[in-house]
Each structure stands twice: as structure tokens, then as C-alpha cells.
Amino acid sequence: MRILVIIPTYNERENIGEMIEKILSLNINADVLVVDDNSPDKTWEIVKEISEGNKHVNLLLREKKEGLGFAYRDGFKWAIDHKYDIIVHLDADFSHNPDEIPNFISKIKESYDVVVGSRYLNGVTVVNWPLKRLLLSYFANLYARIFTGVKVKDLTSGFKAFKREVLENIPWKEVSAGGYGFQIETVYYPYHMGYKVTELPIIFVERRKGKSKMTKKIVFEAFFLVLKLSLKRLFIKRYNKK
Numbered sequence: 630m631r632i633l634v635i636i637p638t639y640n641e642r643e644n645i646g647e648m649i650e651k652i653l654s655l656n657i658n659a660d661v662l663v664v665d666d667n668s669p670d671k672t673w674e675i676v677k678e679i680s681e682g683n684k685h686v687n688l689l690l691r692e693k694k695e696g697l698g699f700a701y702r703d704g705f706k707w708a709i710d711h712k713y714d715i716i717v718h719l720d721a722d723f724s725h726n727p728d729e730i731p732n733f734i735s736k737i738k739e740s741y742d743v744v745v746g747s748r749y750l751n752g753v754t755v756v757n758w759p760l761k762r763l764l765l766s767y768f769a770n771l772y773a774r775i776f777t778g779v780k781v782k783d784l785t786s787g788f789k790a791f792k793r794e795v796l797e798n799i800p801w802k803e804v805s806a807g808g809y810g811f812q813i814e815t816v817y818y819p820y821h822m823g824y825k826v827t828e829l830p831i832i833f834v835e836r837r838k839g840k841s842k843m844t845k846k847i848v849f850e851a852f853f854l855v856l857k858l859s860l861k862r863l864f865i866k867r868y869n870k871k
């Protein structure tokens with residue numbers, strides 16, 4: 630089984646080197662792909678240097694920032710083109726603990742198609758978030774779960790694993806979000822296509838270094854996306870595995 634860990638980055642200079650090192654030390658024989666949107670802080674420069682000395686590390690340098698969703702699309706396409714069997718993704722800022730990656734891989738090997746790292750499975754496992762941010766995330770997830778019909782408690786999680794087949798079969802033409810809504814869509818379609826989706830409890834810790842890229846625009850996009858997905862589900866289409 631060939632494993633790829635995808636890390637989207639935008640201004641993560643202070644985190645990325647340590648994160649790559651940590652993933653390579655995990656004893657799971659994974660390759661790493663960093664998808665950088667031409668970060669002004671030159672995050673990509675660090676990745677380029679590491680990749681030149683280590684064939685397990687790869688850089689996908691995009692021209693400009695278009696939103697997280699677009700970076701992920703390109704990363705997933707790269708993973709499919711390079712025939713990886715299991716694709717894991719997580720944030721660069723250590724909010725997601727890379728030590729948990731082997732648990733995601735075990736779940737996929739157990740026969741699950743999608744594994745979602747969940748902050749809301751055993752109560753709330755979020756550390757150091759301001760109450761306002763936590764409430765936004767919690768209620769956004771509740772709202773998304775009710776309207777999309779996807780029985781997953783953390784639909785906006787950025788820590789997930791997929792079997793390649795799932796990424797090949799998601800109806801990409803229908804996926805529209807640039808921001809966190811993208812995370813919802815990449816669970817929504819597999820779930821309603823009948824793929825086996827499971828959640829794994831994770832502890833999410835507020836970033837220690839660097840700045841947040843969260844904006845109001847991203848929140849609004851996700852809000853309307855959920856309405857759109859709920860209408861799609863009710864009136865428009867059934868999705869099937871190919």
C-alpha cells in the first residue's frame with residue numbers, strides 16, 4: 630500500500646519543516662506532498678530544499694492563492710496520477726497531531742473508505758480555541774449534519790484519510806467550494822454514494838505559530854453550500870459508485 634500525506638500550506642514557514650520531519654519519522658513509509666499557494670513567506674522554499682534531498686518529499690507549487698479547496702483538488706489529482714493507495718491530509722500548523730496518522734491508515738486497512746478525524750465524537754476535544762470560534766464550529770457542524778443528512782459529527786475536519794478509489798469517483802464537477810465547505814463536500818459525496826465512512830476521535834489544538842486564514846467569506850460560503858447540498862439531496866440527484 631502506497632501512502633501519501635498531503636499538507637496544504639499558506640504562510641506556514643514556521644511549521645512546515647518540523648511537520649515534514651515528524652511525518653517521515655512515523656514508520657509508516659509515507660510520502661509527503663506539500664501544496665503551497667506561492668506563500669509570501671516562502672514556505673515553498675523550505676519544502677523545495679527538503680524535497681531536493683529526500684525523494685519521499687514533494688512540492689506542488691501553485692501560482693496563487695485561490696482557497697483551500699483548489700489546493701486540495703490539485704493535491705488529490707497528483708495523488709491519483711501517482712497511484713497512491715491511501716491519501717491522508719492534515720493541516721501544517723500542528724492543530725492536528727501527526728502521531729495519529731497511523732490510526733487513520735489502520736482504519737482504511739480495516740476496510741473503511743473514508744476516515745474523518747473528529748473533534749466532536751467524544752464530547753468536544755478542542756484545546757485553546759476562543760469560545761466564539763468553538764461555538765461557530767460546533768453549531769456549523771450541527772447545521773451541516775442535519776441539512777446534508779451525513780451522519781458525521783465533524784464535517785469540516787481538515788484531518789482525513791481516503792482510499793484512492795473514493796477520490797477517483799467523487800463527482801468533481803459538482804464540487805464547488807473554495808474554503809472549508811470543501812471539507813463538507815469531500816465527505817458528502819462519498820457518504821451518499823455508499824462508501825464506508827467512519828470517524829476517529831482526535832484532539833484539535835489551536836495553532837501555536839503562524840496566522841489563521843479563516844475569513845467571513847469562507848463561513849458564508851459554507852453556510853450556503855450546505856443549503857445547496859440539502860436541496861441537491863432532496864430533489865435533484867442520487868449519486869452512485871461507478
Ligand SMILES: Nc1nc2c(ncn2[C@@H]2O[C@H](COP(=O)(O)OP(=O)(O)OP(=O)(O)O)[C@@H](O)[C@H]2O)c(=O)[nH]1
Pocket residue numbers: 636637638639640641664665666694695696697700719720721722724787835836840841842843
Ligand atoms: N495551499 C493553501 N493552503 C491553505 C490555504 N488556506 C489555508 N491553508 C492551509 O490549510 C491549513 C488549515 O488552515 P488554517 O489557517 O490553519 O485554518 P484553521 O485551522 O481553521 O485556522 P487557525 O488554525 O485558527 O489558523 C493550514 O495548513 C494552512 O496553511 C490556501 O488558500 N491555500
Ligand SMILES: [Mg+2]
Pocket residue numbers: 720722724836
Ligand atoms: Mg489551523
